[in-house]
Amino acid sequence: MAMIFVGGSRDIFELPEPAIARIGAMIAAEHGVLVGDAPGVDAEAQSLLAGYGYEHVGVFHAGSEPRNNLGDWAAYHRPAPGGAQGYAFHAEKDREMARRADYGLMIWDGVSPGTCLNMLRLAAAGSPCVVYDTMRGMKLTLRSLPDWHEMVRGAGQDALQQVDARMTDDERILANG
Template sequence: MSMIFLGGSRDIFELPPAAIERIGAIVAAEHGVLIGDAPGADAEAQGLLAGYNYEHVGVFCAGDTPRNNLGDWAVYRVPPPLGAHGFDVHAPKDREMGRRADYGLMVWDGRSPGTCLNVLRLAMMSKPCVIYDMSRGSVATVQNTADWRATLRLAGLDVCRQIEARMTPDERLALPA
């Protein structure tokens, strides 16, 4: 059974039909799903999986209890570092999902630095990730950091700055030259 890191932007409240179809294929193939607890794309995907009564799901959270666990699935708590705020609270759980995954599926609004960084983390480990880019109406598969850099070039300077501000030193090595 392959493990799929399923995620996306918090500002997405409707999954594209192609992503819904792909999630249906994940369920049909009985792959495991690793998913966060955030509102937006995570909660939308959780709702879809719960509608299938799908059992092979693990919900990752930083808090004591998940913000969303729509299928009453197993919960994996990844505590944040002491004193963490904002993005830094949730980044460790995202890194852990990437570490455990074989593949990724992300629904991106074209602006979310967290979603873009999750794709990078998978690329750095040579784990393919399908990205549904809602802002451009496109689908791409990122296989490596070169593919990720090509995707990042479409994002715009402000988004790139936000991404860079949240990167670890190892992740910065993947920045475009």
């Protein structure tokens, strides 16, 4: 069973039809799904999976309890480093999902730095990632760091600065190496 990290922007509250179809194909193939607990894409994907009654799902969270676990699935607590707040509070759970994933499915609004970093993590691990870029209305498949670089070339300077500000030193080396 392949493990697929499904994630995306917190500002997307409706999954694109092709992403819905892809999640349906994941269910039909009985792949495992790793998903976070955030509002937006995480909660929308959880809602879809719960609607199908799908069981092969793990919900990753940083807080003491998941913010969303719509299918009452196994929950995996990945605590934040001491004193972490905001994005940094949730980043470790994202890193863990990227480590465990064989593949990724990201729904990106073209600006979300967290989603962009998850795509970097998957590319660095050699885990192919299908990206639905809702801002540009396109689908891409990232298989490598050069693919990630090509994708972010279309992101604005503000988005890239936010991505850089959230990177660990190791992630910065991957992105710039």
